[in-house]
Amino acid sequence: MNAYLSVFRMRRKMELQYRGAVIGGVICQMFFGLILVSLYRALYAGKPQTTPIEAVVGYVWLQQAFFRMLLASDAELLDKIRTGGIAYDLCRPLNLYGYYYARIMAQKLMGSLLRAAPMLGFACLLPRGMALPPPVSLPAFLVFLVCLALGLLCVCALENITMAFTMRTLDSRGVQAMLNLLMMTFSGNILPLTLFPDSWQKVITALPYAQLLDAPIRIYTGQYALAEAPRVLLVQGIWTLALAGSGVLLWRHNQKRLTVQGG
Numbered sequence: 001m002n003a004y005l006s007v008f009r010m011r012r013k014m015e016l017q018y019r020g021a022v023i024g025g026v027i028c029q030m031f032f033g034l035i036l037v038s039l040y041r042a043l044y045a046g047k048p049q050t051t052p053i054e055a056v057v058g059y060v061w062l063q064q065a066f067f068r069m070l071l072a073s074d075a076e077l078l079d080k081i082r083t084g085g086i087a088y089d090l091c092r093p094l095n096l097y098g099y100y101y102a103r104i105m106a107q108k109l110m111g112s113l114l115r116a117a118p119m120l121g122f123a124c125l126l127p128r129g130m131a132l133p134p135p136v137s138l139p140a141f142l143v144f145l146v147c148l149a150l151g152l153l154c155v156c157a158l159e160n161i162t163m164a165f166t167m168r169t170l171d172s173r174g175v176q177a178m179l180n181l182l183m184m185t186f187s188g189n190i191l192p193l194t195l196f197p198d199s200w201q202k203v204i205t206a207l208p209y210a211q212l213l214d215a216p217i218r219i220y221t222g223q224y225a226l227a228e229a230p231r232v233l234l235v236q237g238i239w240t241l242a243l244a245g246s247g248v249l250l251w252r253h254n255q256k257r258l259t260v261q262g263g
Contacts, residue, residue: 003094004102011106015114022114025068029115030122033064037130051194054133055221059192061132062217065119066148068111069155070183070212073176074104074163081167090255097160097251101244105156112152136222143229147216150236155212157243158183164250188214194223208239 037060044053077100080086089096123132135141158179165175184190186209193204193214204210215232218224224232 004098007094007099007102008106011103012110015107015110022111026115026118029064029067029119033061033119033123034130036060036064041129049195051192051223053129055194055223056192057130058133058221059188059194059217061120061123062220063187063189063192063213065116065123066112066213067189068115069108069152070187070189071180073159074100074107077103077163078166081163086167096255097248100163101156101160101247104159105152108152108156108159133221135220137226139226140219140222143226143233144216144220147219147229147232147236148213150233150240151212151216154208154236154240154243155183157240157247158208160247161243161250164247164254167251167254183209183212186210187212188217194218206235208243211236211239 037057040056040060041053043049044056049056077086080089089099092099120132125131135144162175162179169175186193186204186207188194188210193201193210196204205214215224215236219226219229219232
């Protein structure tokens with residue numbers, strides 16, 4: 001376990017070096033957040049929806065704040081798969097799945113925290129109607145943090161499954177593009193899932209993508225009552241274990257059939 005914690009710490013320190021990228025990302029997400037909030041306010045002015053506008057505004061700001069948690073991949077691993085450099089990692093006295101799981105978790109966690117803190121601070125200072133609303137209660141906020149942590153574990157498991165398929169195809173562009181599209185659509189980043197028809201939501205909210213950010217945000221905004229928290233946490237836990245287990249099996253199978261060419 002100490003070895004994986006060391007991997008996590010090293011990757012965390014590496015993420016802290018890219019301050020320029022963090023500043024650029026924060027400014028970009030602030031801009032998109034303002035645009036999206038203005039669009040939804042204009043939509044509600046013309047045709048009010050069943051979902052309260054305050055919940056939609058909170059949904060937008062939280063999605064933008066934790067955007068990095070969704071779209072972040074281990075470029076170094078992708079390059080190693082393409083060039084055959086992954087053979088060196090096979091010599092490490094570590095489980096390869098756990099090694100890269102720790103790396104991608106540190107990358108997503110630090111990238112999200114560095115961007116979320118200034119983003120949420122900015123969103124709280126905006127005028128009423130544009131600002132991030134407070135959580136419905138302190139218990140809801142604490143459950144939101146737990147759900148967010150489970151969402152991080154789930155998205156890391158999804159990312160490692162993508163890497164497992166990349167080891168077979170040697171080209172990450174197709175698989176990565178498909179995963180990004182599914183995550184952006186069904187996690188609520190493009191359009192809040194609360195605005196989808198109720199019949200659609202019954203299916204969409206059961207998918208693993210909705211467990212990443214949609215479920216935690218609904219707890220924060222009160223669209224999921226605290227009484228529903230055990231069910232939400234159970235669904236998140238089941239998907240996390242299922243995806244992690246599938247990833248471990250895929251990586252083991254790939255390691256047995258791995259062929260490295262070149263010299």
